[in-house]
Amino acid sequence: MTLTEAKPKVLLIGNIDHAQKAWIALGASAELIESTATQRTEFIQECKDGKFDGVIALYRSIPSVPLTGVFDEELLNVLPKSLRFIAHCGAGYDQIDVHACSARSPPIRVSNVPTAVDNATADVNMFLILGALRNFNTGMNALRQGKWRGQPAPPLGHDPQGKTLGILGMGGIGRNLKKKAEAFGMKVVYHNRRELGDELAAGAQYVSFDELLSTSDVISLNLPLNKNTRHIISKAEFAKMKDGVVVVNTARGAVMDEAALVEALDSGKVFSAGLDVYEEEPKIHPGLLSNQNVILVPHMGTWTSETMLSMEEWTIDNIRAALETGSLKSPVPEQAGLQ
Numbered sequence: 001m002t003l004t005e006a007k008p009k010v011l012l013i014g015n016i017d018h019a020q021k022a023w024i025a026l027g028a029s030a031e032l033i034e035s036t037a038t039q040r041t042e043f044i045q046e047c048k049d050g051k052f053d054g055v056i057a058l059y060r061s062i063p064s065v066p067l068t069g070v071f072d073e074e075l076l077n078v079l080p081k082s083l084r085f086i087a088h089c090g091a092g093y094d095q096i097d098v099h100a101c102s103a104r105s106p107p108i109r110v111s112n113v114p115t116a117v118d119n120a121t122a123d124v125n126m127f128l129i130l131g132a133l134r135n136f137n138t139g140m141n142a143l144r145q146g147k148w149r150g151q152p153a154p155p156l157g158h159d160p161q162g163k164t165l166g167i168l169g170m171g172g173i174g175r176n177l178k179k180k181a182e183a184f185g186m187k188v189v190y191h192n193r194r195e196l197g198d199e200l201a202a203g204a205q206y207v208s209f210d211e212l213l214s215t216s217d218v219i220s221l222n223l224p225l226n227k228n229t230r231h232i233i234s235k236a237e238f239a240k241m242k243d244g245v246v247v248v249n250t251a252r253g254a255v256m257d258e259a260a261l262v263e264a265l266d267s268g269k270v271f272s273a274g275l276d277v278y279e280e281e282p283k284i285h286p287g288l289l290s291n292q293n294v295i296l297v298p299h300m301g302t303w304t305s306e307t308m309l310s311m312e313e314w315t316i317d318n319i320r321a322a323l324e325t326g327s328l329k330s331p332v333p334e335q336a337g338l339q
């Protein structure tokens, strides 16, 4: 870059909480602009006021997600015409209308953060599997109420050893979970849109969706939320499961019909459940709150300082790659063929 050449503009919405060093370093080759909006209407106004005109790339931080809400047509229509890249700091990007981004002329390219989230999310996943199998919630709650294990004592839990874990969605998190579950003696089967090659499957058996539902002792939901996966687990799917199945979800709440889960828990069809995600976060279905056989975590799959740092650095790498090469480091799969 010559001295007279203007630096490309990059917009941050929300905060960088961990990777400040990498963000400041990006400032050597980009003009960093920040939104001060505290709610969606303010952000839309900032856009309409032309505050972000000329911005090429946007860093969408985790704290900004509830603040701006969905990146839908309304928001895309007010974002600067110059915008070419949205780098989302998260694995799941169901809050971004990728189809509308691709349809813009020229398109807005979107990236997410795969890989960096795998370990921490699979750890929480394993925690929920163990917690739900052992049904620890009942005893732990009773202890805090000064009642030791409670009266009557909770029913005996189950060992993971020898149980079949059905992983629905064998992406990075699913494959990481597989390794962890095998260390606990579980047999892993999986279902995906496409069967994996031998190297990625690493011995996990590919089964149909129905076979996964009917043969698994524990079912783990590890697939992204989109129009094809919304409520993929609902009343009819619970009916196909084994009696006393354990269901765990660290993906997105809406891949499962929460009301159907509550019913299946109440009827005893589902022995216990472990959830990190909910259909209408931060609202929790009252039937889940009142059911002692559910272990509930408030969406903390990636809530570690190491993983948050990696995710933020990954997002900055996406922006750097976009500015330097015109391509994002980890574009979302829906845009793989985008010219």
Ligand SMILES: O=CC(=O)O
Residues within 6 Å of the ligand: 089, 090, 091, 092, 093, 117, 301, 302
């Ligand atoms: O839920 C967390 C993420 O999508 O990264």
